[in-house]
Amino acid sequence: MQISGKKLYLFALLVVLIPFLAVKLAHSISKDSIIAPQEIGQGGIGLLKVRNNSTDTLEILWNKRNISLIPSVDNNTHFAFIGVDLTLKPGRYKLKKTDGVYTETKIISVYKKDYGIRRLKIPKSMEALDKKILDRVRNESRRIQRLFFESDKKPLWKGAWIRPVNGPVVSPFGRRSIINGIERSPHSGVDLKAFKGEPVKATNNGVVVLVEECFFSGLSVIIEHGGGIQSMYFHLSKALIDRGQTVKKGEIIGLSGSSGRVTGPHLHFGIRLDRARVNPIQLIDLSREIGG
Numbered sequence: 526m527q528i529s530g531k532k533l534y535l536f537a538l539l540v541v542l543i544p545f546l547a548v549k550l551a552h553s554i555s556k557d558s559i560i561a562p563q564e565i566g567q568g569g570i571g572l573l574k575v576r577n578n579s580t581d582t583l584e585i586l587w588n589k590r591n592i593s594l595i596p597s598v599d600n601n602t603h604f605a606f607i608g609v610d611l612t613l614k615p616g617r618y619k620l621k622k623t624d625g626v627y628t629e630t631k632i633i634s635v636y637k638k639d640y641g642i643r644r645l646k647i648p649k650s651m652e653a654l655d656k657k658i659l660d661r662v663r664n665e666s667r668r669i670q671r672l673f674f675e676s677d678k679k680p681l682w683k684g685a686w687i688r689p690v691n692g693p694v695v696s697p698f699g700r701r702s703i704i705n706g707i708e709r710s711p712h713s714g715v716d717l718k719a720f721k722g723e724p725v726k727a728t729n730n731g732v733v734v735l736v737e738e739c740f741f742s743g744l745s746v747i748i749e750h751g752g753g754i755q756s757m758y759f760h761l762s763k764a765l766i767d768r769g770q771t772v773k774k775g776e777i778i779g780l781s782g783s784s785g786r787v788t789g790p791h792l793h794f795g796i797r798l799d800r801a802r803v804n805p806i807q808l809i810d811l812s813r814e815i816g817g
Contacts, residue, residue, distance in 0.1 A: 559585075559622045561631050565609045566638035568699045568711075570803050572811045573605040575622065582625040588618055590799050593752035595680050597815070604815050606754070606808065608798030609635050611699055611711050640699030640711065658740060665739045672734050672747060673755060673800045680752035682729035685812040687774060689725045689758060690781065690792050692718030698804040713802040714757065714795030719781035721762055721790040727772045728756045728794075728809070736764045742793065743785025746778055756805070759793035760784050 560574040573585065575594060585592040587607045594603040607620070615637045622629045654662065696716035702709045719725070727748055734755070735747035742759035746766065749755055762782025772778060783790040796805040 559620075559629060559631065561607075561620055561633060564634040564636055565607075566636050567609055567613055567615070568611040568638060568640070568802065568804050569609050570798060570807050570811055571607045571609075571633065572814060573607060573620075575603045575605065576601065584621075584623050586619075586621040586623075587799075588613075590753075591678065592799070593678050593680050595683075595752070595815075606798055606811070607633075608801035608803040610801035610803070611713065613801070638699070640697060640701070642701045642703065644703045646705055662740050665737075665741075669735065669739075669747070672749070673797050676749060676753045676755065676799075677751045678753065680750070680754075681731050682750040682752065682754065683774070684729075684815055686729050686809045687726065688717070688809060689728055689756075689794055690717050690719045690723055692723075692792075694718075694806065695791060698806065714759075714793050715805055717792045717794055719790060719792040721780075721782050723781040723792075724777045725758055725761065725779045725781055725792060727774055727776045727778050728796075728805075729774045731756070731772060733766050733768055733770045733772060733778070736766065736768050739785060741786045743787070744779070744782065745785075748772060748778070753797075753799040755797045757793070757795040757797075759795070760787050760791065762790075 558576045562571040565571045573592070575583070575585070583594065583603075585594065585605055592605045592607060594605045596603050613635055615635050617632050617634050620631045620633055694715050695718045696712060698713075698715045699711050701711045729750050731748040731750040733746065734749045735745060737745055739745050739759075742757075744761040744764060746758045746761065746764055747755055758779060760782055761779040761784060763780040764778070765780070766772060766778045781790055781792045794805050796803055796808050798808070
């Protein structure tokens with residue numbers, strides 16, 4: 526029996542295409558292998574769930590930054606947090622996942638979020654800073670900002686994040702302040718109710734990268750948690766750890782107080798996520814889905 530040239534051509538074409546189509550089909554079946562929120566408000570956090578057995582060739586990009594992943598208990602799912610800075614321009618942003626062969630793209634909408642406003646009047650003597658103090662404030666700010674750029678991409682933290690003190694929020698995240706008619710930077714953390722001398726706990730595992738008396742934030746501690754995450758504890762009365770020390774989640778790192786430019790004892794608690802100023806309470810709430 527003779528096979529026509531046309532049939533022979535079709536057979537050869539199928540031989541070439543079948544493996545390719547099989548791979549494409551497998552990829553299409555797993556096209557929802559990354560679960561992400563459709564929208565996040567300014568200052569908010571998104572929890573990603575990635576179904577993948579290995580992260581050896583896996584790369585997640587959000588807002589042009591590489592995002593670190595941590596495995597679940599069974600290693601079949603990996604988790605990641607993505608942060609939206611308080612002042613990130615609202616719009617549509619790409620989240621990309623690539624495994625070295627295929628790239629999966631999702632669009633996440635960032636929307637404007639109003640955290641409220643407070644108006645304060647303070648004595649002019651408290652508002653004005655002389656050149657010496659202004660230079661100190663700028664130097665402190667530069668040193669702290671550098672810490673957010675030097676983060677170890679390997680996560681040191683594990684499981685759910687915890688509150689550093691049990692007190693309620695007395696000044697919320699993101700609220701703008703207008704002092705003597707001039708708008709200031711929005712609140713980049715939360716103020717938690719805490720009496721002077723109350724023990725302050727590390728919110729997760731990490732390494733202490735700052736223990737310093739600062740002009741505005743008083744006695745301040747910053748912990749590097751890896752994976753682009755740092756936690757901040759301001760206005761302490763005493764630090765119980767040293768720079769370079771490894772700390773575990775729940776370990777007492779200091780005592781609350783009213784150091785710096787504040788009117789009474791409390792704890793300012795902040796989180797940076799890939800340099801984005803994000804709501805620390807939302808991080809704690811979302812992390813419960815990870816467990817541990």
